Amino acid sequence: MSNAISSSLVYKGLVIRDRDQMLCLTDMWKAAGSPVNREPYNWVRFDGAPFIQFVASNQNLSDTQVLQAERGRNGGTWAHWQVGMAYAQYLSPDFHAWCNSVVRQHMEGRLAPPGAFVTHTEFRQFAGQVFDAVSEVQGQVTALQAEARSRFDLIGEQLSQATRPRKEISAKVKGTIAVVTAQLGGYCPCCSRHKIVDDNGRKVAEAEYDHFYSNQMPDAEHVWLICKPCHDDLTFGRVSRVQVDIHFSSFQRKRRDHFG
Numbered sequence: 001m002s003n004a005i006s007s008s009l010v011y012k013g014l015v016i017r018d019r020d021q022m023l024c025l026t027d028m029w030k031a032a033g034s035p036v037n038r039e040p041y042n043w044v045r046f047d048g049a050p051f052i053q054f055v056a057s058n059q060n061l062s063d064t065q066v067l068q069a070e071r072g073r074n075g076g077t078w079a080h081w082q083v084g085m086a087y088a089q090y091l092s093p094d095f096h097a098w099c100n101s102v103v104r105q106h107m108e109g110r111l112a113p114p115g116a117f118v119t120h121t122e123f124r125q126f127a128g129q130v131f132d133a134v135s136e137v138q139g140q141v142t143a144l145q146a147e148a149r150s151r152f153d154l155i156g157e158q159l160s161q162a163t164r165p166r167k168e169i170s171a172k173v174k175g176t177i178a179v180v181t182a183q184l185g186g187y188c189p190c191c192s193r194h195k196i197v198d199d200n201g202r203k204v205a206e207a208e209y210d211h212f213y214s215n216q217m218p219d220a221e222h223v224w225l226i227c228k229p230c231h232d233d234l235t236f237g238r239v240s241r242v243q244v245d246i247h248f249s250s251f252q253r254k255r256r257d258h259f260g
């Protein structure tokens, strides 16, 4: 392995090892209290298998980038962190909630999409600087930074909608986006949870085409199709677009692979 193991993930005193994009599922299982019949080797073969396949295809990962089994005393089952998040949900609600905040942030923080002009981390830092500058001028932001950051995104969106008419997404762009989504398995590319394109390639009712950057940018490279819960979260500012930028970039890479 290229990178040293880092061990900043500790749950109830137990270390969960991670390296590159991988998490040790065996450590997760132990940290969640070693629940009987929920060991990783069973989960990856049965309950977890469809999601593992989905992550491999959605993220364009090889078999060993998505799942590894290591023998020996310090061995265990390792998986891509998105698979780890699904496994956490299977283990316990408390543990899943912790993973959703701490582990997700830890793993996403180290991502840098290949070919991007700015890395994800740089983008976050930049968004943070803009946010800090604005809140200094306003002199009124004292609430949680994350919440305020989402609201800032929302205000920007509302301002641009108020001043210029929304540019609608064309039927052709919608068709392209639906085809890419179907080729990725039909799941929401934002949360990977909800099926948004059915087996006939049709968008389900509970899915929305979303202008990712601005309602002035309706072309295929600035649009995706996501589930209604994700769309609501983004529209009402409960989730900031900076937080899901990595999923949008990944979706767009897939679109370029298919349509250039």
Ligand SMILES: [Zn+2]
Pocket: 188, 189, 190, 191, 192, 193, 194, 226, 227, 228, 229, 230, 231
């Ligand atoms: Zn979603």
